[in-house]
Amino acid sequence: MSTSAPPPIAEPVESGPPTGRRSPTALLRRVWRDPGGRIGIVLMVLMILLALLGVSGLLPHGPIDQAPQDRLQGPSGRYWFGTDQFGRDIAARTFAGIFTSLRVSVVSVLAAAVIGTFLGVLAGFLGGWVDQVIGRLIDILFAFPAILLALALVSALGSGWVNTAIAITVVYAPIFARVARGPTLSVAGSEYIRAGRVLGIPTSRLLLRHVLPNVAAPIVVQVTLALSWAILTESALSFLGLGTQAPDASLGLMVSDARNLVSTAWWTLVFPAAAIVLLVIGLNLLGDGLRSALDPRQTSGTRPRRQRLTGTRGRTS
Amino acid sequence: MIEVRDLVKHYRTRGRGTVHALDGVSFSVGRGETLGLVGESGCGKSTAARLLVQLERPTSGQILLDGRDLLAGGHRSRSGRGRRRSRTIQLVFQDPYASLDPRQRVGDALGEVLTVHRLVSDAAGRRRRIGELLEMVGLPAGTADRYPHQLSGGQRQRIGIARALAVEPAVLVLDEALSALDVSVRAEVMNLLARLRRELGLTYIFISHDLGMVRHIADRIAVMYLGQVVEIGSWDTVSDAPAHPYTAALNSAVPVADPVVEAARPALTVRGEVPDAARPPGGCRFHPRCPLAQPICSSVNPALEPFGPAGTGHRVSCHVVESAQRPASDLLLAHRQEHSGE
Numbered sequence: 001m002s003t004s005a006p007p008p009i010a011e012p013v014e015s016g017p018p019t020g021r022r023s024p025t026a027l028l029r030r031v032w033r034d035p036g037g038r039i040g041i042v043l044m045v046l047m048i049l050l051a052l053l054g055v056s057g058l059l060p061h062g063p064i065d066q067a068p069q070d071r072l073q074g075p076s077g078r079y080w081f082g083t084d085q086f087g088r089d090i091a092a093r094t095f096a097g098i099f100t101s102l103r104v105s106v107v108s109v110l111a112a113a114v115i116g117t118f119l120g121v122l123a124g125f126l127g128g129w130v131d132q133v134i135g136r137l138i139d140i141l142f143a144f145p146a147i148l149l150a151l152a153l154v155s156a157l158g159s160g161w162v163n164t165a166i167a168i169t170v171v172y173a174p175i176f177a178r179v180a181r182g183p184t185l186s187v188a189g190s191e192y193i194r195a196g197r198v199l200g201i202p203t204s205r206l207l208l209r210h211v212l213p214n215v216a217a218p219i220v221v222q223v224t225l226a227l228s229w230a231i232l233t234e235s236a237l238s239f240l241g242l243g244t245q246a247p248d249a250s251l252g253l254m255v256s257d258a259r260n261l262v263s264t265a266w267w268t269l270v271f272p273a274a275a276i277v278l279l280v281i282g283l284n285l286l287g288d289g290l291r292s293a294l295d296p297r298q299t300s301g302t303r304p305r306r307q308r309l310t311g312t313r314g315r316t317s
Numbered sequence: 318m319i320e321v322r323d324l325v326k327h328y329r330t331r332g333r334g335t336v337h338a339l340d341g342v343s344f345s346v347g348r349g350e351t352l353g354l355v356g357e358s359g360c361g362k363s364t365a366a367r368l369l370v371q372l373e374r375p376t377s378g379q380i381l382l383d384g385r386d387l388l389a390g391g392h393r394s395r396s397g398r399g400r401r402r403s404r405t406i407q408l409v410f411q412d413p414y415a416s417l418d419p420r421q422r423v424g425d426a427l428g429e430v431l432t433v434h435r436l437v438s439d440a441a442g443r444r445r446r447i448g449e450l451l452e453m454v455g456l457p458a459g460t461a462d463r464y465p466h467q468l469s470g471g472q473r474q475r476i477g478i479a480r481a482l483a484v485e486p487a488v489l490v491l492d493e494a495l496s497a498l499d500v501s502v503r504a505e506v507m508n509l510l511a512r513l514r515r516e517l518g519l520t521y522i523f524i525s526h527d528l529g530m531v532r533h534i535a536d537r538i539a540v541m542y543l544g545q546v547v548e549i550g551s552w553d554t555v556s557d558a559p560a561h562p563y564t565a566a567l568n569s570a571v572p573v574a575d576p577v578v579e580a581a582r583p584a585l586t587v588r589g590e591v592p593d594a595a596r597p598p599g600g601c602r603f604h605p606r607c608p609l610a611q612p613i614c615s616s617v618n619p620a621l622e623p624f625g626p627a628g629t630g631h632r633v634s635c636h637v638v639e640s641a642q643r644p645a646s647d648l649l650l651a652h653r654q655e656h657s658g659e
Contacts, residue, residue: 192415194372194410195417195480198408200433205429210418210421
């Protein structure tokens, strides 16, 4: 779990002309056609179902129910994934942990996407000193290693899932700002925006109706990639004891608790760790599939080269 | 109806100093008239267009619309008055593809303009008006459901014209509006423009690098070189008996369809490139490329003075032509014969 690695910036997606009506279902269908995208969709549907199962209360054991007599039991029909040192059901805790991870990730990434896109579009569209101020602000946030910044924020704000989400939002908003700014620059300089001005269309309408739809594609892709990194960040914070607090279930916390038990009770580590891995893989495949589906070059019959994700938080754009 | 007075636009650039895109341009266009604005790329034609539709503000000078200054009262205001003024002069862009939002259907693009300016009251009226606009530019009503990329270049340019007409403007600035089109389509759109001008009483400012095209549609022609008007007059005098040596060169670059005539025509084209607008030559801007240049041309910039019979409105800025009182086309021919005899 190398969460100290920096979060990625999505490969730029060219937002080209749409091929007819693009509804969310049509988009999903195109992702489904991509083998990787299909695995991503299946994995994510599975994970979401497990997460809902984890908090539904329908499982035979609750995530924080202790059964001291059943401590450290291996996987069985009664305890599917075994139990931990307090006799808690690993399966229930893993599912609840998936829910925790998804909740923090979705909330924080959506907040980061909204705030970051707003700032990026504003900077790219208005230019001048607005661009300068927002650009420097982004540079400052980028100067910190992501996990350090998140750690510092959570230490300052206190633990709990809301504060964890706030910390991740602050870390990821600059990435969205940067992803949104580039395409906005090219759209803002395009003739159809100039035409809109000549026709007397108000700036707010130009931004909402003409700029935003034309820069949406790379942001949608960035959302799925940021989700997978947010899951890693949340797990790392919980692992370090700053995120979700015991006895609540969290994947990072479970991995942390399992450190000393791994030689005697492998199941305490393997299942939550596998959940993290599957979440990250699922979201990455989904993001990759989305990028191919949104890529206008794909419609011309040529399959885009699958580009490797850059692991460096470079100063691109 | 439109009067441009001493319009100046300078762009400050990094490293290259100030670019003089427009340097004291004046002209006027009457209601229902078509003024052709001709010149090489970089002469300031498009800058003039952007200033006319208030995409940019001039460094100095005035644009008067029916005697009222368009630029007075600060930056284009968001008030109803400012918006109404901004509607009077509309622009048709060169690239009909780039000037339409690729994610917007044709009907929505037209409807948006109508809604923003409150030109229609309800959905039914909106649909009716969109149909009218499409019919006006000779497109079937079904075009409203199409995306720009589903249309041909000519159809897209018709949409560009329809959208400009949606705000019921009095003046249409056509910035190389036909240059991106095929020759056959170009003729169709040209005829469309002529019809619209007749039916709606529009005033055109037709900007192009192609003198041959401009002479077909313009009543008067203004020739620009490096940010200045060097000759202005009625379309026949400017294109048939060009007074300025630069106009003569432009005119001789227009091919004639008859091969016999074409072969017999003297080539009066000039050599070289347009100089850097950041470092315009002193004196007459054209003198480094002018075959008729005299010593005075490199020191004094000639003014735009009346030329030929009084009352024709023909004006030219050239020392040589003014002192000889003969159009440059004559002078160039004489000059050529002199030199070929050596």
